[in-house]
Amino acid sequence: MLPEPYDLLPTTALSPQSVAAGDVLFRQGTRTRGLYVLKSGRVHLERVGPNGERLIIHRAGPGTSFAEASVFSERYHCDAIIMDAGELVRIDKSAVLAAFGNPDFARAYACLAAQQVQAHRQIMEIVGIRRAEDRVMAGIVAGFLDGTVVDFAVRLQLTQETTYRALRALVEAGRVINPSRGTYRLA
Amino acid sequence: MLPEPYDLLPTTALSPQSVAAGDVLFRQGTRTRGLYVLKSGRVHLERVGPNGERLIIHRAGPGTSFAEASVFSERYHCDAIIMDAGELVRIDKSAVLAAFGNPDFARAYACLAAQQVQAHRQIMEIVGIRRAEDRVMAGIVAGFLDGTVVDFAVRLQLTQETTYRALRALVEAGRVINPSRGTYRLA
DNA sequence: GGCAACATATGATCGAAGTCATATTCTAGA
DNA sequence: TCTAGAATATGACTTCGATCATATGTTGCC
Known part of the structure; x- marks a missing residue:
């Protein structure tokens, strides 16, 4: 089962897949296909700086989603590299965009997003x-x-x-x- | 002018106000009225722990919003205390909830939220x-x-x-x- | 049961970041 | 123009968290 609010989407929007360590899920600059929910394994999101410096943007762990912002973007802004093998689900970009026409989905999305932002702010204060x-x-x-x-x-x-x-x-x-x-x- | 996506809301949803240092905007446990956009000044959000420890949850600065999650909650989960005098705008909770019926607002909200989450993740990685x-x-x-x-x-x-x-x-x-x-x- | 892997726990040492101090430059405002 | 305050910049010293090492307790699995 997918975490809220993506459980409200039709199954046609979901593409489950297995990935192995070292696989590249997407590359900076390629066309966005959607966001991902990680069921197991580990994924690094990395951006390459102007002089070739590799900068880790985010390390995604089991049970979390990543590349949410890709839904609103034409191109991925970072690389997604599989660190540990696992299972993930790709969630189609157009399905998510369409789902915002459903107020229940929109509210569920916003609720989760607001909570995430609050949690991040708190962790940053503590750290x-x-x-x-x-x-x-x-x-x-x-x-x-x-x-x-x-x-x-x-x-x-x-x-x-x-x-x-x-x-x-x-x-x-x-x-x-x-x-x-x-x-x-x-x- | 309010930052996106709140600029899409009717002005009837907005309550501008001036606050002085030491003012308490809301208290943990009181009924939620909505979220706030801070135009100038500084606000601390604090939670009181089980044994009375005061824990700063977030320090809001000019140009940012806070208490977004209150839109989805009956009661505020923290205190909001004005540190430096300034101007802020309260955005009515029910108006925001209603606005999720508008797909444009929903998408604009989600886009901003996704970007915020991404920015937080990046800062956390760097820190x-x-x-x-x-x-x-x-x-x-x-x-x-x-x-x-x-x-x-x-x-x-x-x-x-x-x-x-x-x-x-x-x-x-x-x-x-x-x-x-x-x-x-x-x- | 026995073993491997991991969590808990603590000691010793070192280095890096914080603190305190101070000087200079820049800027906004009276 | 003079001044107050802030940003830039760096030196001296201290402290605290990281690192390395090690031991014990716990859990899951063959």
Whole structure:
């Protein structure tokens, strides 16, 4: 099943495909065919700078969509390169454009987009906190410590080691409790 | 004039207002009235954690909108506090919801939202680069060094000093040229 | 059960980015 | 024109997060 709001589209708009590591999904400058939903694997979006510098624009992970803006553009503005093999679904550009005629789809799309923007803004604020201890605390308050500490550290743009040390410091300061190995909660 | 796509809305949906530093625009838990476009001044969006920790969710600057997700929510999920006095426009929630019945508005909204998401992803990738020199280089390639170096440094989540030093190092390495005081370009 | 892979956890060391200080140049405005 | 404030620029010092290393605990799988 596709994530909202793309579950509202007819199946004729969807092209599932398997990809292998190293495959190039699309290239900067080629005609846009639509956006993609990644079911499994990893994809890098890269842009080539004026002097040939390769700049990673985005690293897409399982369960996320990418190249959404291509729906509103004639050409792709970056390369999409498969890092780890996986399954993905291409969603046809014209079908999405047509779907905006359906107010339910439009509202569902806008709702998700607004939430994404809000989430990004929040992560940027948190990542902007310099002290690891404050950053980790903010991350916990924001509810980011749901999975493993390793994933949490990645979200905070910190190393695991620094994250563990910050967690311990917060526990020692009484601001966080550590009821069992690997689980942390606000005090 | 309002930024796209809100310029497509009828003026009856808009409520301009002046605000002073310290004013509270809305509080977490109060009924949503709509989103805001900030013409001048500065606004902080803050959420209060379970134990009373104040967490800045977003700092809105001139020319940007905020609380977009409130259009799809019954209650505000954060406080909006005016940091610097300015002018803003409230955009009525029901008018926006109704406007999604207009495919042109829906497409314009989605186009802008998709671009915003893409821009956020890119900034997050760049901010995730640890070495200041690499980060500054990526920032230049991405075209972020359009205004002052100070603004550039803020966007990169680096201090001005580190940014200046990285710029100098890049100039010395021949990767960037510094035709005149305060101007830098790719070599 | 036993093993491999991974998450948790912490110590030691180093380097890079932050902080503080200061000087110069530029600009806007009284 | 003079001045206040901001941007540019760089030096000295410190700190904190990254890196490398290592050990233990946990989980899934053959």
